Amino acid sequence: MKKKHKIILVIGLVLSTILALLASLLAFSAKWMFKTWTNLTMDELVYHLTAPLEGTNTDMIKDYCNECAVPTILILGCILFAIAANRKHAGILKKIAIACSAGAIAVAGITVGVTWSGLDVSNYMKGQSTYSTFIDDNYVDPSSVNITFPEQKRNLIYIFLESMEMTYADKENGGAFKQNVIPELTQLAQENEDFSGKSNKLNGGYSMPGTTWTMGAMFGQTSGLPLNISIDGNSMDTQDSFFPGITTLGDILQNEGYSQTLLIGSEATFGGRKLYFTDHGQYDIMDYNYAQDNGLIPEDYKVWWGYEDEKLFGFAKEKLLELSQQDNPFNLTMLTVDTHFEDGYVCDICPDTFGDNQYANVMACSSRRVKEFIDWVQQQDFAADTTIVISGDHQTMDSDFCEDVDKDYERRVYTTYINADAEKQTEKKRKYTIFDDFPTTLSAMGAEIEGDRLGLGTNLFSAKETLSEKEGVTVEYNKMLKKSKLMEKLSDIDEEEYRRKEEEKVSPTADVKIKKTGKDNQVLIKVENIEHLKKGLQSITAAVWKNEDQSDLQWVNLAVFENGICKTKVDLSNYEPMQGEYNVHIYIIDGKGDAHNVAGTTFEIK
Structure with a gap:
């Protein structure tokens, strides 16, 4: 015992x-x-x-x-x-x-x-445990809306500023502080468009449930939806797709032929950012790991969340110069990190304007750096055809930076549109959420949106009421705290549907062969083994040229035979001299009208 x-x-x-x-x-x-x-x-x-x-x-x-x-x-x-x-x-x-x-x-x-x-x-x-039909009743599926882009498509630079609020400006300019911590950003908003109407005081977007952290905000601004994950839902860490049922800004621009890049100084995997931006728009990911792997920073270099914003904006300039040389329009999306809580990261060029208030100094540094970057962009050849959107992602999570802000002050994220190709239909001050950034960005790029609404957002350049103006911000906020059957449907992963969409993303390919015919001035182009063409074939053509500047380019249609093989003969007698190396690219127009470069090769006439 x-x-x-x-x-x-x-x-x-x-x-x-x-x-x-x-x-x-x-x-x-x-x-x-x-x-x-x-x-x-x-x-x-x-x-x-x-x-x-x-x-x-x-x-x-x-x-x-x-x-x-x-x-x-x-x-x-x-x-x-x-x-x-x-x-x-x-x-x-x-x-x-x-x-x-x-x-x-x-x-x-x-x-x-x-x-x-x-x-x-x-x-x-x-x-x-309570369902609301607010999202279900007000959501406009972008895939069901006609969005018409201008013939000359504009580039987009979208800058997410970590924890940046209009709150940090002084009271005279619409902020809540005695001294303006972000004077350069204040100037940018006042000289451009933040939808403050005739007032000179800053105006910004309200954060809604599901958008109060970085990934939620990036999701909300590019999809017009809250990032609500059910507590009993699947783990986002094990999923192969990110809300496969939605159409986002990245999806729309991808379909319009845009080259898209996500540039961030931390690891893109964190929070599901890499999955989201590759799943919706096939963005090229330039994150902390990319910078290490490509020699942009030393392999053992790491500060804060990866590397600091001073390097981020430097890499952005280099990337923009590269993108501007391409034939396709581009979308460069960036996310800063130095202003992340707690107290931010003090880089080598941070000022000490605010003494021992480190976070204020970091915010002031960010403001100055963004203005310098915008000034640089506006001096480049591509500036005239480029729209810039600058938006804070969410309110700061710093423990004490806003502790003295009046409780009645309505805190909103910093917002401004620069070089927008859209005319405002109303001069009144707009009340809006970050969901409204989705259609407004497309409108700022010169696109015409049927009905001026996408997702839960409204095009702020139009005169149409936003949901915040219609319902009131508090009412809208409370309704969005509840569950939505539509959100559950959109986030649900159907593996068969996902595989089908992934297959559609694979570009068509083919094999091309060149051989001489009986005539000295002719060659036969033969295309076979066409794969991944899911929407039918309208036409197939060959582009043939010798000169590097393609000044001697000629287009030749190929005949399509029952066995799927395509052929054509090309007369080379127009090339002087006929001897030399030729380039051949094969293009297919699919059943939807989209063009695909499916093959390319060279051949030589001796």
Whole structure:
């Protein structure tokens, strides 16, 4: 019996110690979480629990270890010391076990209560159990809307500014601070378009549920939808597609032949950004890993979340010069990172205008850097045909930067449209959310949108009411806290449908062969093994030229035979001299009217 009591005591000590450690870690983690994310919402937490965490800032991980793991280990040491010191006193050991268990239950209970209240879990769960038809009734599927681009398509530079609010301007210019922390950005907005009407005070977009963190904001601004993931949904970390049922800005521009690039100084995998931008628009991803692999930065270089914005804007200039030499219009989308909480990253050229207020200095540095970049763009040859959109992604999560802002002040993200090819149909100040950026961006690029609405957004250059103007921001916000059957349908992954869409993305290919005919001045072009052509064949032509500048280019139609082989003869007698190396490219027009370069080769006439 004494042996059994001893075994039970040991088991009790082990279990109570584990409970105490778990409760301690939970309490420290909750404290760290609310200190790190002052405006954390439950929908953001749910998303990041299901999304990839690869690429998280190492400083944040170290901070968590210091503030959570280390104190927990110290508590473990104290418990073990108490047990060791009283190992021969069964009565005291029982009291230690009871104290650990009771303390663990109390600490866990208090932590859960504080967390429940801080995250407003009750309202979140209520929303998760209640459906609203607001999104379902107001969503306009872009795939069902006629969007007409101008004959001369404009380029797009879209800059997401981390945590940038109009709040940081001074009160005289529409902000909430005594001294303007972002004077250059204020000037850009006032000289261009932020839909403030006749007022000189800044105007910006409201953040809605599902858009209050970086990936949610990028998703919202390019799809017109909130990034709502059901708490019982699939993990975003294991999915092969990202909301396959939606049509986004990237999808639309891809279909219009745009070259698209995502340039960021952190790892694109984090938060599902790489999956989203490759799945919707097949963006070329230039992230921290790309910079390492291509020698843009040393292999062992890492600061903050990857590399700083000073390098980001330098790489952007180089990429823009490269893109501007291409025949296709381009979309360069960028995301800054230096202004991320807590207190931002101080680079080598950050000013000390605001003394020991590090975050203000970093914001001021970002403002100055963006203005310098815009000035550079406007001096380039491609500037006249390029629209620039600058938008904050979400409100800052810094713990104390906005603690003195009046509670009645309506905080909104910074917004401005530069060199827009659209005329405003109204001069009134617009009330809008970041969802409205989706159709407004396309309109700013000169595209005409049937009905002036896409997703949950409204084209702000039109006179049509936004949902915020129609419903009121608070009403719209509360309705979007609830579940939507449409969102569940759009986010649902149908593997067969996904595979079909992926197959459609594969460009058609073919084999081309060139051989001489019986005549000295003719060659036979033969095309066979045409693959991945899913929409039928309207026509097939060959482009033939010798000169590097293609000044002697001629187009020749190919005949299509029943066996799928296509042939034509080309007369070379017009080329002087006829001897030399020739280039041949094969182009197919599919059943939808889209052109595809399916093959290319060279041949020589001696």
